Amino acid sequence: SQTIHQWPATLVQPVGSPLSLECTVEGTSNPNLYWYRQAAGRGLQLLFYSVGIGQISSEVPQNLSASRPQDRQFILSSKKLLLSDSGFYLCACPRGGGGTYNEQFFGPGTRLTVL
């Protein structure tokens, strides 16, 4: 079965500092990967998705970027954090890795607080 790892679990960063959140997936190969964000009291918003190494699609304009350096690694980054970047960041992957019909599994998430 596939497992999604995310770290760190929690993070407190000052405004203007850089950010790197990591997601790795076990138990599948060449998976579609997704980054979602949930601001406090809000719904989940899709930020980025990737269908393969080096392939990134951005869903909303923002202060963040994503990279896929390896097949099962997905990284979310920022050069300078804003207060509005605070939130709960979730990485997701479809069952079996592919997007067709399959339900998505979500990682445990990273809770980011920007002060």
Added chain:
Amino acid sequence: DAKTTQPPSMDCAEGRAANLPCNHSTISGNEYVYWYRQIHSQGPQYIIHGLKNNETNEMASLIITEDRKSSTLILPHATLRDTAVYYCIVRHGSGNTGKLIFGQGTTLQVKP
């Protein structure tokens, strides 16, 4: 992907069935209905999905109307641990992206 409409909140007594409605009047023929839930401070959890036939699994039942413009998620015997935000999502089953577009969902409060 079709937009969905859900009530913002619902209450249910423990042990009773919880019936969560969802309207998706603009759904197209090749779009599936998915349900997820999110317990506080956790990632969303897949519950069930369907195209046009009713579906049942160990967690819930999904009833889709004949015109497919609405559906109902049924938790047959709600427990306190079922308190969560429930999301109804409509998306294409095929395609190479598989992305999910979440709405605001329904906050279900199961009460003792």
